[in-house]
Amino acid sequence: MDMDAEEQGQGSEPAPRVFVSYSRTDLLRARPVIDLLVQAGIDVWWDGLLAGGETYLPTTEAALEGADCVVVLWSAASVDSNWVRDEAQSGRDRRRLVPLSLDGTMPPLGFRQFQMIDLTHWNGKPGAPEADKVLQAVYGISGAPAPLPTALSPPTARGLRVSRRTLALGGAGIAGLAAIGVWRMGLLPGARGGRISMAVLPFANLSGDAEQRWFSDGLSNELRAVLARNPHLRVSAPTTSSALGEGGDDDFAAARKLGVANILRGSVQLADMVVRVSCEVIQVSDGLVRWADSFDRKMDDVFALQTEIARTVALSLVSEIAGDAEARDSLAQQEDVGGTTNLAAYEAYLRGHAFYDLSAGVETDRAALAQFDAAIAADPRYGAAHAMRATMLAAVANAMSGKDEIRRFYDDSIASAKRAIELAPDLARGHLALGYALANGRLDPKSALPHYEKARELAPGDADVQRSVAAFYAYGAKAQLGAEIIADVIELDPLNARAFRTAGYIAYLGRDFPQTISRMRQALDLNPKLASSQSMIGNALYLEGDPAGALKAYREEPVAIFALTGEAIALGRLGDRKAAEKAMAQLVADYGDATLYQQAQVRAQWGEQADALTLLERALAMNDPGMLLAPNDGLLDPLRGSPRFRKLLSSLTS
Numbered sequence: 001m002d003m004d005a006e007e008q009g010q011g012s013e014p015a016p017r018v019f020v021s022y023s024r025t026d027l028l029r030a031r032p033v034i035d036l037l038v039q040a041g042i043d044v045w046w047d048g049l050l051a052g053g054e055t056y057l058p059t060t061e062a063a064l065e066g067a068d069c070v071v072v073l074w075s076a077a078s079v080d081s082n083w084v085r086d087e088a089q090s091g092r093d094r095r096r097l098v099p100l101s102l103d104g105t106m107p108p109l110g111f112r113q114f115q116m117i118d119l120t121h122w123n124g125k126p127g128a129p130e131a132d133k134v135l136q137a138v139y140g141i142s143g144a145p146a147p148l149p150t151a152l153s154p155p156t157a158r159g160l161r162v163s164r165r166t167l168a169l170g171g172a173g174i175a176g177l178a179a180i181g182v183w184r185m186g187l188l189p190g191a192r193g194g195r196i197s198m199a200v201l202p203f204a205n206l207s208g209d210a211e212q213r214w215f216s217d218g219l220s221n222e223l224r225a226v227l228a229r230n231p232h233l234r235v236s237a238p239t240t241s242s243a244l245g246e247g248g249d250d251d252f253a254a255a256r257k258l259g260v261a262n263i264l265r266g267s268v269q270l271a272d273m274v275v276r277v278s279c280e281v282i283q284v285s286d287g288l289v290r291w292a293d294s295f296d297r298k299m300d301d302v303f304a305l306q307t308e309i310a311r312t313v314a315l316s317l318v319s320e321i322a323g324d325a326e327a328r329d330s331l332a333q334q335e336d337v338g339g340t341t342n343l344a345a346y347e348a349y350l351r352g353h354a355f356y357d358l359s360a361g362v363e364t365d366r367a368a369l370a371q372f373d374a375a376i377a378a379d380p381r382y383g384a385a386h387a388m389r390a391t392m393l394a395a396v397a398n399a400m401s402g403k404d405e406i407r408r409f410y411d412d413s414i415a416s417a418k419r420a421i422e423l424a425p426d427l428a429r430g431h432l433a434l435g436y437a438l439a440n441g442r443l444d445p446k447s448a449l450p451h452y453e454k455a456r457e458l459a460p461g462d463a464d465v466q467r468s469v470a471a472f473y474a475y476g477a478k479a480q481l482g483a484e485i486i487a488d489v490i491e492l493d494p495l496n497a498r499a500f501r502t503a504g505y506i507a508y509l510g511r512d513f514p515q516t517i518s519r520m521r522q523a524l525d526l527n528p529k530l531a532s533s534q535s536m537i538g539n540a541l542y543l544e545g546d547p548a549g550a551l552k553a554y555r556e557e558p559v560a561i562f563a564l565t566g567e568a569i570a571l572g573r574l575g576d577r578k579a580a581e582k583a584m585a586q587l588v589a590d591y592g593d594a595t596l597y598q599q600a601q602v603r604a605q606w607g608e609q610a611d612a613l614t615l616l617e618r619a620l621a622m623n624d625p626g627m628l629l630a631p632n633d634g635l636l637d638p639l640r641g642s643p644r645f646r647k648l649l650s651s652l653t654s
Contacts, residue, residue: 016142019067020046021087023078029102030073032124036131037071042138064090068142071134074116075102095271098137115205133204140206140267140278199236199260200224201251203279204267216268217357218350219277223264223309228461235461236260236492255284262290274298279309345379348372352388362399368392383424390416390433394441403593403622410441410623428459432468440625443652445476456485463493467502474506475628482506497527504536509632513540535562538570543634547573561591565598569605569635580606593618597626601635612636613644620648627652 018037022030030046037044045063064070070091078084088111091097099107099116107116117137122130200223205216228235255263266279280292295309340346352371355364369392375385390413397409414437420430435451438444452472459465467489473482486503493499504519517540520533538553547570554566564587571580584602587595596619603612616639619627630636631649639645 015041015043016068016138017043017066018045018069018071018138018142019064019087019091020044020071020073021078021084021091022046022073023075023081023084025077026073026075026102029075032122033071033073033100033119033134036126036134037138039126040135067091067096069098069138070094070096071098071100071138072107072111073100073102074105074107076105078102079105079108096141098134098141100134115207136204136267137206140204140269195232195234196262197234197236197260198227198262198264198281199255200227201263201265203265203277206267206269207271215270215275215347215350218353219268220266221353222350225462227264228459233461234492236463252282252284252287260284277309339384340375340379340382342379342382345375345382345385348375348378349382349385349388352385352392356388356392362396365392365395365399369396381423383420383427383430386416386420386423387427387429387433390414390420390437391429394433394437397441398625407441407623410437413437413441426458428455428462428465431455431458432465435472436468439472439475439628441623443620443623443625443627445472445628445652448472461492463489463496463499467493467496467499471502471505474509475631479506479510479632483510495526497523497530497533499523500526501530501533501536504533508536508540508634509629511632511634513544516540529558531559532557532562535559535566538566539635542566542570542573561587561595561598564590565595565601568602572602572606593622596622597624597629601633604636604638607638609639609642612639613642613648616645616648620651 020030020034020037024047034044034046045067047060064087070087072078072084072088072091074084085108088097088099088107092111092114097111097114099111099114101107101116101118101120104118104120107114117130117133119130119134122128125131200220203216203220207216224235227233251263251265255261261284262281263284264279264281266277269276274296275298276294276296278292278294281290282288283290293309340349348371352368352375355368355371369389372385372389372392375382376389379385393409393413393416397406397413400406400409414434417430417434417437420427421434424430431451432455435448435455438451439448449472452469455465456469466485470482470485470489473479473485483503483506486499486506489496489499490503500519500523504516504523507513507515507519517537520537520540523530523533534553534557538550538557541547541553542550551567551570551574554563554570557563557566564583568580568583568587571577571583584599587602588599596615600612600615600619603609603615616627616630616636627648631652636645
């Protein structure tokens with residue numbers, strides 16, 4: 001069915017004029033890009049439009065100077081073209097440049113400050129994610145109202161017809177007010193148990209500078225955290241939300257798979273200390289835009305902007321299921337906790353969180369720590385920065401082997417977490433950081449428990465917080481509660497490998513070995529290199545009486561400590577004592593006292609109880625966090641009749 005001009009976004013708004021610059025040797029690869037723009041209703045100029053006999057230079061210059069946007073197709077050929085460089089320079093100087101790469105080639109020096117869209121793996125189809133990114137960037141740079149993504153057709157929902165042009169209006173507050181009325185018409189799906197499900201996708205960075213992605217990602221993460229505090233909203237966790245935004249499926253197909261009824265997405269553009277944020281809430285079932293707006297603010301107003309967006313979205317959503325009065329009351333729970341109004345501190349915090357999200361090892365952990373230190377230097381009362389500093393100090397401590405150094409870092413972590421709580425008593429991350437440092441750094445789960453419970457109470461919608469709480473509960477008498485919490489986490493964050501790994505640990509400590517194997521394999525499906533998952537499968541198979549299957553799993557474990565421990569155990573059971581002792585010797589030689597708990601597991605399974613107990617006593621004296629597993633670890637079962645072992649366990653709970 002044909003749509004009328006207004007529904008196609010071709011009403012009174014003029015189409016953006018786009019100049020496409022490319023090397024003639026890339027014509028075959030350039031044509032899909034040109035066709036994409038033309039099919040979107042954009043006024044495109046490229047040199048194939050030159051009529052026979054037409055003077056090239058004046059015509060090209062006129063088209064270039066009159067363009068709202070200059071799309072440059074970089075490739076191995078075009079980076080050496082003086083024509084392409086000159087045309088790109090015109091777009092750069094007028095802040096109208098959208099760089100694309102046809103083959104992964106980086107732009108030449110002088111043009112790398114702009115974010116590039118890589119089309120290397122684009123299938124040429126208009127509905128692909130790369131195509132939507134191109135259109136979003138073109139409309140963002142040209143300043144014209146963007147249509148909905150090509151993967152989405154504007155629907156007619158229960159008699160309400162919404163045009164693309166109407167949905168693109170923003171900046172005057174009309175869309176926000178209209179959205180509230182739309183919710184009241186009963187068009188909101190996805191209210192499960194009185195809570196509305198939604199995902200906040202990573203915001204697109206249209207700043208022309210890939211180095212600014214930390215800001216767009218950080219803004220969407222902060223919005224997600226604020227919205228998650230509203231008791232009427234069920235907000236998907238960052239891992240799942242990011243997967244929605246970056247996966248092969250379009251946003252809506254992926255959201256349907258996960259059962260998320262609504263998505264909040266947007267874009268961020270930074271220029272001359274001014275930030276432009278455009279965002280929209282879309283109903284997944286039929287693609288209906290429920291709310292859309294755009295905001296231009298000075299960078300020092302970004303804090304108020306963040307609050308304004310979160311409050312408007314929540315009010316629009318919650319008023320449908322709870323009424324206006326309760327919706328407004330619920331906004332109190334969205335207030336910023338432990339935040340800052342210092343721009344430099346906020347920027348450092350977002351950069352630190354970007355390194356934290358990478359979680360690529362001790363290097364990124366230390367980089368994150370440095371940024372959180374910078375945030376605190378800029379604003380010493382920034383509670384959230386103190387909480388994240390405490391978190392990173394503990395992470396760095398876990399990678400160390402020296403007893404004194406580990407203790408010093410954990411002591412610093414505890415001090416930072418206490419400062420975070422002092423500044424912001426209702427900051428869940430502060431309580432979580434303190435609980436973790438007390439449990440893992442001082443082997444004091446009794447003192448850690450109230451902080452985990454407080455974190456659970458303060459952040460019921462934060463999947464990462466709840467995952468950590470569930471893991472802690474699994475160590476002690478609340479294992480069943482931990483299992484219930486992790487089931488909720490997986491529903492909220494179904495694409496997070498760490499959530500499934502935690503579920504596997506909980507199943508292991510609950511002696512449900514088939515479930516351990518199932519959950520760990522689900523984790524590995526999401527992240528084949530996830531640390532300790534293969535070794536836990538090995539433990540479960542071994543305790544089920546399959547040492548050969550366990551050995552195979554241990555040998556696929558990427559973390560050497562766990563792999564060597566498992567090999568020593570399984571080979572011993574299989575009767576190859578020489579190979580078992582070789583694995584044990586390598587474990588001790590390579591990692592020394594950092595593996596006292598693992599050495600005790602091996603000795604226990606070899607039937608050497610006295611040696612195993614001595615190793616555990618040394619591990620306890622060194623505050624080895626592995627000791628938290630001891631009360632429920634099946635590999636230590638040969639020791640459970642020993643008074644020495646019971647004394648060890650009692651010291652963990654006293």
